[in-house]
Amino acid sequence: MxxxxxxxxxxxxxxxxxxxxxxxxxxxxxxxxxxxxxxxxxxxxxxxxxxxxxxxxxxxxxxxxxxxxxxxxxxxxxxxxxxxxxxxxxxxxxxxxxxxxxxxxxxxxxxxYQMDNSDRGFSFRAGTRLGMGMGMGGGAGGEPAADLLNNSSEKELGRVFRQGEERRWRALARVVVMRRCTRPFKTSDDLTAAMARVFGRTPSVKEQARVFQAVRIAVNDxxxxxxxxxxxxxxxxxxxxxxxxxxxxxxxxxxxxxxxxxxxxxxxxxxxxxxxxxxxxxxxxxxxxxxxxxxxxxxxxxxxxxxxxxxxxxxxx
Ligand SMILES: C[S@@+](CC[C@H](N)C(=O)[O-])C[C@H]1O[C@@H](n2cnc3c(N)ncnc32)[C@H](O)[C@@H]1O
Structure with missing residues (x-):
């Protein structure tokens, strides 16, 4: 525009x-x-x-x-x-x-640029690392989205998903906390799998976009x-x-x-x-x-x- x-x-x-x-x-x-x-x-x-x-x-x-x-x-x-x-x-x-x-x-x-550059970890394309830090350049490493999913309390995760207008925020927060005990979140596949568990099917692109966006919004406040x-x-x-x-x-x-x-x-x-x-x-x-x-x-x-x-x-x- x-x-x-x-x-x-x-x-x-x-x-x-x-x-x-x-x-x-x-x-x-x-x-x-x-x-x-x-x-x-x-x-x-x-x-x-x-x-x-x-x-x-x-x-x-x-x-x-x-x-x-x-x-x-x-x-x-x-x-x-x-x-x-x-x-x-x-x-x-x-x-x-x-x-x-x-x-x-x-x-x-x-x-x-941020979305298309897989180093930055913003996309939900399969195998993308969970980065999403806007304040970090591509080479800076760090995986703030993975850190958020691996370390936040269930209540905090619920707040993140709810703020992002995901209807199943409570169940998704619970599944993330359960899954990360055995398999810490590293890539987009991990978050997509948690969503699939909650939804009982592969999430649609629109659903993925909403949940990944909720995480991005929280990571960057x-x-x-x-x-x-x-x-x-x-x-x-x-x-x-x-x-x-x-x-x-x-x-x-x-x-x-x-x-x-x-x-x-x-x-x-x-x-x-x-x-x-x-x-x-x-x-x-x-x-x-x-x-x-x-x-x-x-x-x-x-x-x-x-x-x-x-x-x-x-x-x-
Ligand atoms: C949609 S792009 C802007 C594109 C730009 N108008 C152009 O013509 O290329 C949004 C940009 O805003 C930056 N951004 C988002 N939140 C910001 C913030 N709180 N402070 C500074 N920059 C921010 C992002 O890093 C990103 O580069």
Whole structure:
């Protein structure tokens, strides 16, 4: 949804020297389009994955004067040194400058590179090791998904599967704990076999996708990171600055939708404040009443885009 992202962030209307943050730079595709759309803007790309940082640096190399790529987690994007500098923040806890950031993009989830590279262990293709750590490069080793399945309590595993909307979360947690005593979890086959035991048949691709995604979300603490990242973004945006979020499943989309709704409400005081202190002024407005979806043409060219939902929000003056 590159065109929709660029249209929502409208870099061509931003003042010369404006800064945009691509908080999930991945391979640098969206950043490159933002830079191409307006000669006068700068982009700071952030990713927690060192492989993505290297790929984006290479892709955006030709824009070297206007593009900076840094490793970091968007849940603390305001602490990334390049962002602090661009946003005019002084020392720790400093104040955002009057200029702020003109636009922020969060294209959530996993990249095609991460999914397709078996070293990274994200896929449920047979024989894939249970990796899934977004913050680790391919060569870094470590098998956080296997560690989670082998070491978490049954209650914790139940919470992981339930959060991922697996209906049989309780039984699956029990089977994982039973199986790992004799055969520790190492590859995707182990998790698929545990699912087959619970379902009484080979799980469908959709079922596998849901359970593997639940594990990935837990390994990377994705939902908490998203909630914190949205608040960081709100703090960094300049007046009339825009935040665009692309999400790929309902758990993420729900968080984005609720945050945008809260920020756009006329009273934004926390519930424990008895007398309104914000004087009923919304923090901004939601630009997308309904999330935008990819066109049929885009979905046929890129199957992974089919679940994308784009929401956009603009900060008030
Ligand atoms: C869907 S891909 C982004 C693709 C990118 N828009 C492009 O054009 O190539 C998502 C990226 O976000 C990164 N990511 C996910 N959660 C993150 C987080 N909390 N902080 C920083 N990066 C994150 C992943 O490592 C991955 O590279």
């Amino acid at each position: 590159v065109d929709e992202v660029v249209a929502a962030l409208r870099p061509e209307q931003a003042p010369e020297g404006s800064v945009f943050i691509d908080a999930t730079v991945g391979g640098g595709g969206h950043s490159a389009h933002l830079l191409d759309a307006a000669d006068g803007v700068r982009v700071i790309g952030i990713d927690q994955d060192p492989d993505a940082v290297s790929a984006a640096k290479e892709r955006l190399g030709c824009h070297s004067e206007r593009a900076t790529v840094a490793r970091g987690n968007f849940r603390r994007m305001g602490s990334v040194p390049e962002v602090r500098q661009a946003a005019g923040r002084g020392g720790r806890g400093g104040v955002v400058s009057r200029q702020g950031v003109q636009g922020i993009l969060m294209d959530l989830g996993v990249s095609s 994705e939902l908490a990171a998203l909630a914190e990242g949205l608040d960081e973004a709100l703090d960094l945006l300049a007046a009339r600055g825009r935040l665009v979020v692309l999400s790929y499943h309902s758990l993420e989309d729900r968080i984005v939708k609720r945050r945008f709704r809260e920020w756009s409400a006329s009273c934004v005081c926390p519930p424990n404040v008895l007398v309104c202190q914000c004087r009923g002024r919304p923090l901004g407005r939601t630009l997308t009443r309904k999330p935008l979806r990819p066109s049929a043409r885009e979905v046929s060219a890129n199957r992974r885009a089919r679940s994308a939902r784009l929401r956009a929000w603009e900060k008030a003056v």
